[in-house]
Amino acid sequence: MSQPLRWEDDALWVLDQRRLPAEEAWLRCDSPADVAAAIRTLAVRGAPAIGLAAAYGMALASDRAAAAELLRSARPTAVNLAWAVGRSLQADDPLALAERLHAEQREADRKLSEMGAELLPEGARALTHCNAGALATGGLGTAGGVLLAAWEHGRLAHVWVDETRPLLQGARLTAWELGRAGIPHRVITDSSAGGLMARGDVDVVVVGADRIAANGDVANKVGTYPLAVLAERHGIPFHVAAPVSTLDPATPSGGEIPIEERDPSEVASGSPALNLAFDVTPAELVASIVTEAGVLRPPYAESIAAAAR
Numbered sequence: 233m234s235q236p237l238r239w240e241d242d243a244l245w246v247l248d249q250r251r252l253p254a255e256e257a258w259l260r261c262d263s264p265a266d267v268a269a270a271i272r273t274l275a276v277r278g279a280p281a282i283g284l285a286a287a288y289g290m291a292l293a294s295d296r297a298a299a300a301e302l303l304r305s306a307r308p309t310a311v312n313l314a315w316a317v318g319r320s321l322q323a324d325d326p327l328a329l330a331e332r333l334h335a336e337q338r339e340a341d342r343k344l345s346e347m348g349a350e351l352l353p354e355g356a357r358a359l360t361h362c363n364a365g366a367l368a369t370g371g372l373g374t375a376g377g378v379l380l381a382a383w384e385h386g387r388l389a390h391v392w393v394d395e396t397r398p399l400l401q402g403a404r405l406t407a408w409e410l411g412r413a414g415i416p417h418r419v420i421t422d423s424s425a426g427g428l429m430a431r432g433d434v435d436v437v438v439v440g441a442d443r444i445a446a447n448g449d450v451a452n453k454v455g456t457y458p459l460a461v462l463a464e465r466h467g468i469p470f471h472v473a474a475p476v477s478t479l480d481p482a483t484p485s486g487g488e489i490p491i492e493e494r495d496p497s498e499v500a501s502g503s504p505a506l507n508l509a510f511d512v513t514p515a516e517l518v519a520s521i522v523t524e525a526g527v528l529r530p531p532y533a534e535s536i537a538a539a540a541r
């Protein structure tokens with residue numbers, strides 16, 4: 233699996249995901265400011281991976297309080313970022329902590345991928361959105377890990393990959409990962425999903441998450457909510473895969489999740505534009521939340537509280 237980051241030579245090295253799949257270039261980060269910039273500009277992205285990058289960024293800090301502030305504010309939606317920085321502030325050795333969180337993420341991905349694979353029907357034609365694979369976590373991936381495990385167990389026939397406007401994490405990153413794993417896939421425009429579902433070509437939807445509120449509302453890459461609505465319309469199960477560190481019991485519901493607004497120039501050149509990076513899928517549209525602590529089912533207020541404990 234391609235990994236998004238590594239620690240070497242007293243620095244954090246980040247695989248520059250903005251340049252994939254054309255080029256595999258590594259960025260050296262020597263300070264928390266370098267790491268915050270890599271997170272802000274999406275050189276490293278995906279909720280668990282930005283949490284890990286921030287944890288390593290804390291290991292580069294001379295002033296840990298200032299570094300925490302800088303790293304936490306790099307992106308607002310993924311709770312893994314604030315979670316990892318908070319863990320680091322409590323640690324005596326920030327580098328050892330970052331390495332531990334990295335190992336825990338690998339283990340969480342492995343466990344949840346196996347459990348998630350069981351949810352897919354035999355011969356599944358799955359649809360996914362954005363990138364929730366190894367590049368997004370530092371392990372096997374969450375939704376991507378589920379697809380990989382399902383493929384290894386012979387349960388997966390094919391993956392429809394939403395291209396994921398406007399930055400094409402699906403077309404550039406997920407398709408690249410699936411290709412390297414030898415998993416049959418085709419990229420589709422985001423707006424093709426409804427037509428494919430209506431034709432009976434989609435059996436299951438699996439996506440990742442950036443933050444899951446106490447009631448089970450899920451923030452993920454913009455375009456996830458319309459997919460969930462379409463899945464309900466067509467009677468297709470909609471599963472979310474995420475580590476426990478993405479659960480946010482302190483945020484009561486999706487309405488309180490901060491949604492990142494990015495530069496309008498990513499969407500339109502010259503015209504006014506609104507560039508929302510995430511949306512919120514209400515819990516009632518989510519069939520299950522697959523975590524390393526088990527497969528959570530409604531009522532989510534209870535299952536999430538138990539998993540977060």
Ligand code: MRU
Pocket residue numbers: 277278279280310361362363364365368369373374375401439440441442452453454509
């Ligand atoms: O803006 P991005 O590319 O960081 O958005 C990533 C997503 O929305 C992923 O689905 C999410 O972070 C889960 S990654 C395991």
